[in-house]
Amino acid sequence: VYGRFDVNQLEKFVPSKDCEFYFCGPAGFMTAVHKSLNKQWAVPAAQLHYEYFGPTQNIDE
Numbered sequence: 001v002y003g004r005f006d007v008n009q010l011e012k013f014v015p016s017k018d019c020e021f022y023f024c025g026p027a028g029f030m031t032a033v034h035k036s037l038n039k040q041w042a043v044p045a046a047q048l049h050y051e052y053f054g055p056t057q058n059i060d061e
Helices: 007-013 027-040
Strands: 021-023 048-050
Touching (some): 021 027
């Protein structure tokens, strides 16, 4: 997988939303992943796990 994060790409590799999602990366990537999973796929926030390697930011916006 390469390029910008895309939920359609993810669906090819993860056919079920019933799992835990762990992600880390640059702020723009983190925001895109969080929004896509939470809004487009309706994955509950409790299943989204992330870690910043730098200053902590809010990605819920």
